[in-house]
Amino acid sequence: MTRFIAKRLGLGLITLWLLSVLVFFGSQVLPGDVARRVLGPFATQSAVNSLNHQLGTDKSVFVQYANWISGIFHGNLGTSVATRSSVSSIVFPALWHSAKLAILAFIIVVPFGIIGGVFAALKEGRFQDRLISVGGLSATTVPEFVWAVALILLFALLIPILPSTATPPPGSGFLTSVKFLILPALCLVFVLFGYIARMARAGTIEALDADYTRTAVIKGLPYSTVVRRHVLRNALLPTIAVVATQAGYLIGGLVAIELVFNYQGIGQVLYRAASQKDFPVLQSGVLIVGVVYLVATLLADLAYSLLNPRLRFESSA
């Protein structure tokens, strides 16, 4: 087990290093002059040059890369060229915002998804199953901004019960903040439901077919107890997998939703940084999204192997 974790960590670090190289040198391709972007088109060339010097953007890319990496090792993610505030003060609150949205979405979608999936599995092949499977799949594949627009139309304008933006006024309490997050979270629920339901359905069908279920039924346990005890646990496993594989999408991939709801998540931070050529925010932000993704997949793999005896056996072999 320890060897496995060590190996995964090692590989993760290599991946991160590669990502840092890709991001850094990739962003050098972005056209335009950093200081020109900051100062605007009408600034004088001398002002542009002096700001470039001040920012270190007139040095060679290798020196800039080395400065960036050594900064990160010292806990310094750099300074935004657009807002002149530290990258950590922009990226971490945004990361937290994204996490809040993702958590709320999961809290809503996981029970529905699992119940839907188990229900579909119990009705395998019948109309209800097809409805959940095909309906879920359809909801999943519709771009989230389409859902966003539909939900705003419905719940913010036609029946105005929910706010159309996701950012609560400063100083709002917990419940108010949650209320502001419901519509964007619902968009994610639509996107995630089909996936979780499908995984739960597959897990349930597998468990229903498994020997221990048959044994339990033969032993005379009521069917509902069998489902609750054995099947539900199996349906939970794939859900963990969803959390893991979707972490990257939920943390960083929701640009369109965040834009529509004016929510300051990490996706919008990266989007703005890209359009403003705010290299420090962009580079460190993407790297952090990468870290989140890798850590989430590692944790999920661990949880998965701990919960699934079969896999645990394989791993120690």
Add this chain to the structure above:
Amino acid sequence: MMDERHAQVDAIRRRIGEVENDLVDAHAAGQIDRREFVRRGTVLGLSLSTLGVLAGCAQPNVAQVSPPQTKPPQPGGTIRAGIVAPAAALDPVMISDEGGLAVLGQTGQYLVWSDKYLNLRPVIAESWAHDHNGGVWTFKIRQGVHFSDGTPLTAEDVAATFNRLADPVVGSNALSNFAGVLSKGNTKATDPYTVQFTLDAPNGNFPYLVSSDNYNAVILPKDYHGGWDKTFIGTGPWKMQSFTPEQGVTYTRNAQYWGPKTVADRMQLTFYPEEQAQTLGIQGNQVDILAHYSVSGGRALITDPTIRTTQYRSSSHRQIHMRTDKEPFNDKRVRQAVGLLLDRRGMVEGLLATKSDYGNDSPFAPVFRSTDPSVPQRQQNVAQAKQLLEAAGRSSGVRAQLTTLTHFELPDLAQVVQNDVSDGGISLSISILDPGTYYGSSKFGTSPWLDSTMGITDYGHRGVPNLLLTAPLTSKGPWNAAHFKNPAYDKLVAQYVAALDLGAQRTAARKIQLLLLDETPVMFPYYYYFLTAARLNVSGEETTAMGHIDLSRAGFVA
């Protein structure tokens, strides 16, 4: 009664200068209307009470200038306004966008406020005066004004502010406004509360350059060296409480403020990255006021019964330039044909939902008093356009690329232009760039804006047309995207700028308008109105066509 007034007027006329007396004569002779008389008077430094006497009654009818539309606000509460997110770091010297200046204007204050009707109102300056030809201007600075850190404001701070803005090494955003008008070092504090500006050349409109129109010119402490976004230092009615980059600012009342205290207790600015989100924000009651919205992004607000829209004319516009030195637009008949093919009615009534004035292909917007309205408006005339194209040997068709940027309705306008000109056999391909790419370095050779064969550029509001006449159109103009070089035009512009009285300005304006209609280096299809949205329970906000929003008098109605 009459005699008493005559005596008063005589006394004033002896006291005021030659230019002011010309103004009084022009008004008396009916050459200018009352409103223009008041406006010019405020520019020249005459107080409203003086103007009232001269105009023939005790006070000019201010209500007419700013008609009350709503009930007065009640004190207290938190007023919430939405603005477009500032595009760059918040440094008063460098800010070059509407979101930035809206933030700047909350804590920062100008010597003079230029209101939406272009009247000037003293703020940090108490009064101003000029020498015989407008070459030296002297401003009296208000006493008892403090910066938010407690230090008192003196003439030294004012002088330092303008010397900083006029310093080419600093490279401020206001530099283009001061070019040829005010040089570094020529602003001096002659005593603790008097500032003297010695201009490079006489300028009758100079007070606009120290007003909110020149939005970088908020008065900063003399030792200011960056870092404004940490303190929001200024002398205004609000004090920054918290600032979250990309999200917004909260303010509390500035207890030390020299003027009347704010109506609301607190104020919030919310930044919106997108106009559509801003529209949903006010409709969803997330904010009470939108400082500015456009028809393209906020059409839903125009018809919304829960929203009150305030509109007023501005000189904000779009310029469609055609390269006069390159195929196919080096033939002026082709350019004229393009001008005749545009369906301006479609643009004004459709694209802008009638929230704009018609443009007549010159910078003389209807809002400017010097504009000669008798110059005939160019109308769509496809037949005439075809004749011109045929005469130019272009009846077989013209091809060109139209370049523009992603900014409000510009991509839409490009598509409408593309459609309109296709009626004359002109085929345009559209290239839409992001703003940074479009402007590039704003130098010839490295800027799609200045190098494109045909392009559409956004121009913000200006209180006077001077900069719009020079920078984009004179032979040496730094923004001359049309590469228009016409000595006769240059001469007329010089005449216009030097003219101190309105009559001379109008004479030059008419000639310029006619010349530009004939040459058509640039098309000005419309001048759009400045639109502000407020929820019905709010009143007292004041905006300018530059994009300022003053919420110190705003609050909720009972």
Add this chain to the structure above:
Amino acid sequence: MSSFGEPIGSSVTAGEPPVADDQLSVPGPEDTRVMRRERMAVLLHSKTFIAGAVILAFWIVCAIFGKLIAPDDPLLTDPIKALQAPSSAHLFGTDTLGRDVLSRVLVGARDILIVAPLATLLGTVLGTVLGLVMGYFRGPTDDVLGRIVDAVLAVPVVIVGLLSLVALGPSTITVIFVIGVVFTPVIARTVRAAVLTEREYEYVAAARLRNERTPYILFGEILPNVLGPVLVEFTVRLGYAIFTIATLSFLGFGIQPPAPDWGLQIYQHYGLISGGYWWPVLFPALAIASLVIGVNLLSDGISQAFER
């Protein structure tokens, strides 16, 4: 569900909307002709496949003949007639520039149905080559390429797409290229997994004994046997490609005006729905939804056929 040592759900990219990909059984080197016929039979009896095929066929017809079917010129602006509600003159109403929404929706199928398949094809070709190489050689080649693939997969597709489009400038060609490249790693992973099984079969060893050249073994021997998963992967990715391109267009970095692209139409008009102008948003939204659903039904049917 996944071989250990690989992250779970490894064939799902970060930042991609989740769609369950069913575990694919790789066909062995049996007689493929019989299998193909059986599969066709299964497909033709699959309701999801038929439904997907019908929806997709409708949009393909629109893409090819859209300009003939459309009642109006989708690019013809008439601002005076802006935002007219649906009526007999304009069944889907008009947009802000007075263009006929129905015509724009019908013709709008063209761009996305050219861009998305081309981008997916590019990604599939590159990914297949990469996957073949990684799976066949294993060892250091696989390790190095595998890490790079991991690195790219750790960043949401939309962000990678945005970065690339900002760098290269938005244009149809760039969109095809960027989506293709972004999809390469994930397709490479699937193909690699298939190749890992395949390379253990005798026919590969035999080819090696015959001293066949490596490219021949890869493309002449192994490739035909992994075409199944490649095809399934192609259809799954096609759905993603439509989704991603629509999102990029919605963010202003995809297909550019005046093209009647659906994502672009929604982007341009979504602020208007609150003013009661729902038609320029609703109809393109339904179009995107129906197209992605169609493609996914199709791919669902195909993967079910291959599962048997």
